[in-house]
Amino acid sequence: MPPNRPMARTRAVWDALGTVLDPELDEPLTDLGFVHAVDVDGDAVTVELRLPTYWCSANFAYIMGEDIVAAVGSLSWPSRVSCRLEDHFAARRVNDGLAKGLSFREAFETEAEADLGDVRADFRDKSFLGRQAVVIQAMRREKIAPEAIVATTIRELEMRRRNGGAGHARQIDRYLEARRARPVPCGPNDLAFLTIAGEPVAADGLLDHLREARRIRGSFEANAELCRMLFAARYGDNPIPDNAPPVRQGGEEYIL
Amino acid sequence: MYVTPEGEKVFVIDGHVHLWDARPQNRRNRYGLTFIETFWNAHNGLTPPGETMKWDRFEHLTPEIAGKDLFEDGYCDMAVMLPTYLYEFYNEGFNTTAQCAQLLEKYPDRIILNGRADPRDGEMGLDQLEKDHEKWGFKGIKIYTAEWKGVSKGYSLKDPFVPPLMEKCRQLGIKNIHIHKGPTIHPLNMDAFDVRDVDQIATEFPDLNFVIDHCGMPRVEDFCWIANQEPNVYGGLALIPSFLHTRPKYFAKMMCDLLFFVGPDRLIFGSDYAITRPKWLVEKFMAFEFDEETAQEAGTALTLEVKRKLLGLNCAKLYDIDVTRFVGNDPAAAGVDAAGAAHAAE
Numbered sequence: 001m002p003p004n005r006p007m008a009r010t011r012a013v014w015d016a017l018g019t020v021l022d023p024e025l026d027e028p029l030t031d032l033g034f035v036h037a038v039d040v041d042g043d044a045v046t047v048e049l050r051l052p053t054y055w056c057s058a059n060f061a062y063i064m065g066e067d068i069v070a071a072v073g074s075l076s077w078p079s080r081v082s083c084r085l086e087d088h089f090a091a092r093r094v095n096d097g098l099a100k101g102l103s104f105r106e107a108f109e110t111e112a113e114a115d116l117g118d119v120r121a122d123f124r125d126k127s128f129l130g131r132q133a134v135v136i137q138a139m140r141r142e143k144i145a146p147e148a149i150v151a152t153t154i155r156e157l158e159m160r161r162r163n164g165g166a167g168h169a170r171q172i173d174r175y176l177e178a179r180r181a182r183p184v185p186c187g188p189n190d191l192a193f194l195t196i197a198g199e200p201v202a203a204d205g206l207l208d209h210l211r212e213a214r215r216i217r218g219s220f221e222a223n224a225e226l227c228r229m230l231f232a233a234r235y236g237d238n239p240i241p242d243n244a245p246p247v248r249q250g251g252e253e254y255i256l
Numbered sequence: 257m258y259v260t261p262e263g264e265k266v267f268v269i270d271g272h273v274h275l276w277d278a279r280p281q282n283r284r285n286r287y288g289l290t291f292i293e294t295f296w297n298a299h300n301g302l303t304p305p306g307e308t309m310k311w312d313r314f315e316h317l318t319p320e321i322a323g324k325d326l327f328e329d330g331y332c333d334m335a336v337m338l339p340t341y342l343y344e345f346y347n348e349g350f351n352t353t354a355q356c357a358q359l360l361e362k363y364p365d366r367i368i369l370n371g372r373a374d375p376r377d378g379e380m381g382l383d384q385l386e387k388d389h390e391k392w393g394f395k396g397i398k399i400y401t402a403e404w405k406g407v408s409k410g411y412s413l414k415d416p417f418v419p420p421l422m423e424k425c426r427q428l429g430i431k432n433i434h435i436h437k438g439p440t441i442h443p444l445n446m447d448a449f450d451v452r453d454v455d456q457i458a459t460e461f462p463d464l465n466f467v468i469d470h471c472g473m474p475r476v477e478d479f480c481w482i483a484n485q486e487p488n489v490y491g492g493l494a495l496i497p498s499f500l501h502t503r504p505k506y507f508a509k510m511m512c513d514l515l516f517f518v519g520p521d522r523l524i525f526g527s528d529y530a531i532t533r534p535k536w537l538v539e540k541f542m543a544f545e546f547d548e549e550t551a552q553e554a555g556t557a558l559t560l561e562v563k564r565k566l567l568g569l570n571c572a573k574l575y576d577i578d579v580t581r582f583v584g585n586d587p588a589a590a591g592v593d594a595a596g597a598a599h600a601a602e
Contacts, residue, residue, distance in 0.1 A: 024474065053297070054290035057439050057448040089290070104445060111409065111444040119447050126477075211553075215513050219477040222499065222506040226474070229301030229502060230294070 009040045009077070016071045017047065023063045023120065025224040026127040032224070033231060034064070036086065043079035045072050050086050052230035058090035062107065063116055065098045125196045126216045128182065131175040132193055133213035136206075138168040146206040154179070155188035257582060258331040258538050258567070264560060265589040266542065267568040267579050269368075270326055270335040270534050272469065272494035272526025275317045275359055276351040287404075288345040298531050302498040307536045317530055319358045327366060330527075330534035333582045335359075336571065338398040338434055338469075339372040344405065353388055360392075368575050370434065371397040375421040376405055382424045389428050395575050396467075397430055402438025402448075410440030413453040422461045432574050434492065436469040451475045451482060458486040465574055467524060470495040476510055480517035490574070491518050493566065494526030500540040508550050515554040520562045524571045538567065564591060 017038070018030045029035050029049070036048040047068050051061060065083040072081045083098050085091045090108075097107025105115045135157075139149050154176075161172040180186050184198040191200050201209045258266040278292035292315065300308060313321055326332045337359065342350040349355070353372055360367040371394040373385045385397070399421075402410045411418070413435070425433065439448040451472040458466050471491040472479030483489040491514055499507035514523055525541070527534040544558060551557040569591035572579050583589040 053294045055294055055439055058441070059444055059446075059448065089287070108444050111442055113443040114445045116445055119445065122447060211516070215477045215480055215517070218506075218509040218513055219474065222476065222503075222510055223474040225499070225503045225506050226301075230297050233297035233301035234293075236300075 004077070006040055010038055012075055013038050013040060013045055013047070013072055016075055017068065020064065020067045020071050021127075022224075022227075023060055023123045024220075025227060026123075026130060026220050027224055029064060029068070032227065043077055045078045045081045047072065047081070047083045048086055049083060050231075050235065051088060052227040052234060054087060054089055056088065058088075058094060058108070059104065059112075059116055059119060061085055061088060061090065061094050062097065062104050063120065065094055066104075069098060124178075124181065126220070128178040129196060129213040130217035130220050131171065131178050133210060133217040134171045135168060135175045136193065136210055136213070138166060138171065140210075142166060145203075147203040150191070150193060150201045150203050150206055152192045153189050154186060154192050157192040158188075257333055258542060260542065260560070265583045265586055266331075266560075266564055267572065267583050267589060268331045268333050268534070268538060269525070269568045269571040269575075269577070270330065270332045270527050270529060271467075271524040271571045272492055273322070273326065273335040273337050273359075273529040274340065274351040275319065275322055275337065275355050276340075276530075277316050277348065277355065278346070278350065279316045282346050282348055282350075284343075284345055284347050288342075288350075291342065291345050291350070295531055298498075302502060303532045304501045304536055307533060309530065309533070314530060319362045322359055322529065323362055325533045325535070326529065327363065331538045332366075332534055333568065334366045334368060334577065335529075336368045336370060336396070336526075336575070338370055338436075340398065340400055340403070340436070341372060341374075342403060344403075353392065357392065368395065368577075370394055370432075371430070373397050373399060373421055373424075374403060374405065375399070375415070375418045376408055376411060378417065378420075382421065385421075385424060386428065389430065394428075394430050396432030396434060397425060398434040398436065400436045400438060402436070402440045404441075409442045410438075411442070412440070412450075413457045418457060419460065422457065422464060425464060426461070431463070432465045432467060434467045434469060437472060437475075447475075449475045451478050454479075454489060455482045455486060458482075458489050462488055464488065465490060467492045467574070469526075470528075471510075471514060471518075471523075476513065480513050483518040483522065489518075490522045490524055490570070492524050492526050494528035495531070497525065497537050497541050498528070498532050500537065500544060504544070507544070508546060511558070512546070512550050512554040515556055515562070520556060520565050521570060523566050524574070525567045541567070561588075564589065 014030065017035050018028050020029050021027060022029055022032060025032065034049055034051060036050040039046040049064060065085060068083045069081050072078060085094045093107055103115050105112045136149060157172060157176065161169055165172045179192065182198065184194065193201055195201060258268055260266065278288065283289055296314060299314060326335050337356040339353045339356050340351045356369055360369045369392050371385055371388050374381055401413065435454065437449055437451055451468060454466060454468060465488050467490040468479055469492040471493060473495055479491065483491060496510050497507065527537050542563060546554060546558050556562055569579065579590040
């Protein structure tokens, strides 16, 4: 039975939003605080999105918007889902595009030369490696030999997860999710840890591979921290004093 | 000059300094407001509570304010000024070479004034750079690939109009190119912070040095890879040490990667003044140590020697600064080993 009480519906929307990730930070928007409000009016849902700066990349904002609409739209009951980006240089274009169901290229036809497939793929690769680094690092801390780590199968990793994952259950889940999305076989006997190209990792190359993966992981984490700081400052206790004169020309919204 | 509790001198150059004017009368439009607002948020987010500035001071930096923050309170012996024009957002420009030159006039021996160029200006831009160079004698310039200019909302270093500017720098003897990768808007479908275009230009102009502001942040991972391949690519640390206060763990991680991939000879300290001020940064950086595991990963501990390189000696090399002018006859502080000093004396 689909939920029909407003409270249950609102809750279902928040749960769905919990699956939407910031593409470059690889963390749920809800954890980052970027979802400002959810409004459920009967079958219609409005999600308000706030980002750390007025100047955050429009393409990443669009990815988030598309994913919000898709995630909430996958619930059985909404008849209309709208995502409203606020306080952003490209808010009008993003919101119009999402409302009309336009592709990114259609929404930004003068600036974009293609849709966002490549940039999405790039961040999927990075997220795959970054999540892998966390799992491998946890195994290394348990003094598991490199030979055993690189030979770990999907089944073995799933067993490790069922046994509690040595405190890294959620990280294993997140990695397995990324592993399953790779365009290579993912049966119980397939290797759990692969390179971006889908190759096995050599035992004597594990440290180099891990350094590579951690370089990416570290960037994700540091960027997320910076975004959190900027976000907290933007919507926190030190807003810019409102001493600006009336706007003379332009700048209301990014117009070309 | 910073002096350790043991009495060791540390020569300091702030490698990333501005003198901006974002007062309401200078803002052309709402972009001018939101641009400085982002800086203000970064300032408040990164700076320890007791070290933050008042808004009216932050909004318009005067030579008096900057001189005190850098040279009286901030341990800096010298500072590199990086102009950013942003005429699309500010009527008289945000942080022009002429504005920055006010600090040079006040501190002629302590300011390294860099020029500014926009390769989209074509011949006219090259002529202007030459004129500016005649007036101020640059050793470096700053380029900002995300700057808006008419219908253009940014460019890539792979664009065909970029090499002529590099040729011009070469011809004028300007050898240090500081590059800021902001959120370039064209083409909008690409990763807006992509730093991989640095690779190509650095290979094409091996005799120029490319200092990538903020070490490419938020793409530190890609920057590390490129700088690892290209010996003439340097990391401008501005923003990275700002994690020292709020997120020291992430500071350690980033420094670890940077030291491993780029090495201690190609990283340059900067406060991104006035995003934050050098005083607390220098103090916290000098007090910071890696734990053993991080030092092993990085391939080096944060020794006094490494700190001296990052805080001033690396930048001094890029700008041919005679460090003995500041530290006197102190080979370690001047970054020359005994053999080098003996060689120099011959």
